[in-house]
Amino acid sequence: MAEQCSKSLNGLLGGLAQITYYQSPGIxxxxxxxxxxxxxxxxDFKILLEKMVGILRSIASADxxxxxxxxxxxxxxxxxxxxxxxxxxxxxxxxxxxxxxxxESLINQSKxxxxxxxxxxxxxxxxxxxxxxxINTPIAIMEFELGKNDQESExxxxxxxxxxxxxxxxxxxxxxxxxxxxxxxN
Amino acid sequence: xxxxxxQFLSSTAGYCGxxxxxxxxxxxxxxxxxxxxxxxxxxxxxxxxxxxxxQALQVIRHVWTEQGKLIMTPEAAKHMLTxxxxxxxxxxxxxxxxxxxxxxxxxPYVTMMLKxxxxxxxxxxxxxxxxxxxxxxxxxxxxxxxxxLEMV
Numbered sequence: 322m323a324e325q326c327s328k329s330l331n332g333l334l335g336g337l338a339q340i341t342y343y344q345s346p347g348i349x350x351x352x353x354x355x356x357x358x359x360x361x362x363x364x365d366f367k368i369l370l371e372k373m374v375g376i377l378r379s380i381a382s383a384d385x386x387x388x389x390x391x392x393x394x395x396x397x398x399x400x401x402x403x404x405x406x407x408x409x410x411x412x413x414x415x416x417x418x419x420x421x422x423x424x425e426s427l428i429n430q431s432k433x434x435x436x437x438x439x440x441x442x443x444x445x446x447x448x449x450x451x452x453x454x455x456i457n458t459p460i461a462i463m464e465f466e467l468g469k470n471d472q473e474s475e476x477x478x479x480x481x482x483x484x485x486x487x488x489x490x491x492x493x494x495x496x497x498x499x500x501x502x503x504x505x506x507n
Numbered sequence: 508x509x510x511x512x513x514q515f516l517s518s519t520a521g522y523c524g525x526x527x528x529x530x531x532x533x534x535x536x537x538x539x540x541x542x543x544x545x546x547x548x549x550x551x552x553x554x555x556x557x558x559x560x561x562q563a564l565q566v567i568r569h570v571w572t573e574q575g576k577l578i579m580t581p582e583a584a585k586h587m588l589t590x591x592x593x594x595x596x597x598x599x600x601x602x603x604x605x606x607x608x609x610x611x612x613x614x615p616y617v618t619m620m621l622k623x624x625x626x627x628x629x630x631x632x633x634x635x636x637x638x639x640x641x642x643x644x645x646x647x648x649x650x651x652x653x654x655x656l657e658m659v
Contacts, residue, residue, distance in 0.1 A: 381609065382608070382609050382610045382611065383610060383611050384609065384611040384612075384613070424609075427606070427608055427609040427612065428603070428609075428612065428614050428638070430606070430608055431603060431606035431607075431608065431609070431612065432616075432636060434618065434634060434635060434636040435633065435634060435635040435636065436635055436636055436637065436641075437635050437637055437641065437645065440645060440648055442648070442651075442652050444652070444655045444656055444659060446659060459656045459659035461652045461655070461656055462590060463652065465621070465633075465635075467633060467635050475633070477591070477621065477623060477633055478590045478591065479590065479591055479592070479593045479621075479623060480590045480591070480592060480593075481593055481652075482656075483653075483656045483657070485593060486649070486652055486653050486656060487653065489593075489596055489649060490649060490650065490653055492596055492598060493645075493646045493649060495598075496598055496600060496617055496642065496646075497643075497646065499600045500600060500615065500617075500639055500642075503600065503602070503615055
């Protein structure tokens with residue numbers, strides 16, 4: 322009986338994650354009730370659902386580590402109309418499995434700029450040119466595929482010679498150094 | 508795929524012995540996007556400049572008739588692009604602290620702004636954002652390009 326309750330709760334949490342964080346189409350709260358809690362009165366299901374939504378939101382919003390999670394769930398078990406110890410155990414296992422993926426989803430939800438969907442490149446050798454000094458010059462052609470959300474991609478195609486590529490590599494090294502400093506500070 | 512369109516344009520320009528491939532590229536791109544006939548394309552090119560010889564125009568008419576349909580699909584035309592020159596690259600390392608859906612985001616990200624000059628001289632700017640792992644992959648690909656250039 323207890324095992325069945327744990328399974329149902331785990332399913333409920335998975336379903337809520339699909340709806341809230343993974344944006345899976347076709348999953349609804351009513352569907353979760355029918356599949357996981359068919360015998361539970363609607364009002365009781367609503368109370369359970371709201372409780373779990375609230376707890377999951379708090380855990381995900383704070384990106385809790387497992388010490389924080391333990392303290393938080395212990396406090397929830399001591400509250401009136403809080404959660405049971407079995408439910409706390411299910412929530413802990415759930416967060417262990419889904420923490421990384423939910424965090425990734427939250428990061429993506431707050432990304433509104435273009436992202437780099439793909440980068441392709443090739444190297445050509447210029448065989449004809451108006452300027453003699455460009456003959457036999459290796460040239461990199463790079464194609465950036467940019468896009469945001471569900472919008473269609475935009476393609477940006479650039480021609481870069483060796484000098485330009487080396488200048489850009491210097492900039493990329495500066496960025497890497499800044500990232501290292503940031504990690505060190507944190 | 509954008510590459511085959513690019514190669515078609517380059518090979519056509521080379522076949523004609525033309526001195527200004529970018530102008531050919533621009534004309535063919537707009538011709539593909541508006542699904543122009545070979546005759547209309549020739550008229551447009553002849554009107555745009557006195558530099559087109561009769562022979563060059565005949566070659567373009569022939570190639571467009573034979574191969575133009577390959578690049579006149581809506582998707583292909585959209586992907587036809589001009590090769591630009593990178594004028595400037597600016598960057599920013601940011602840290603997203605929190606958002607409405609997550610109070611503890613603590614997520615570093617790299618934003619890049621590319622300024623590109625197309626063959627007509629027009630400068631366009633495009634920016635994009637990367638996570639740190641995405642930036643590291645981007646950086647690794649750039650180093651591969653540099654190595655490939657050195658080995659030519």
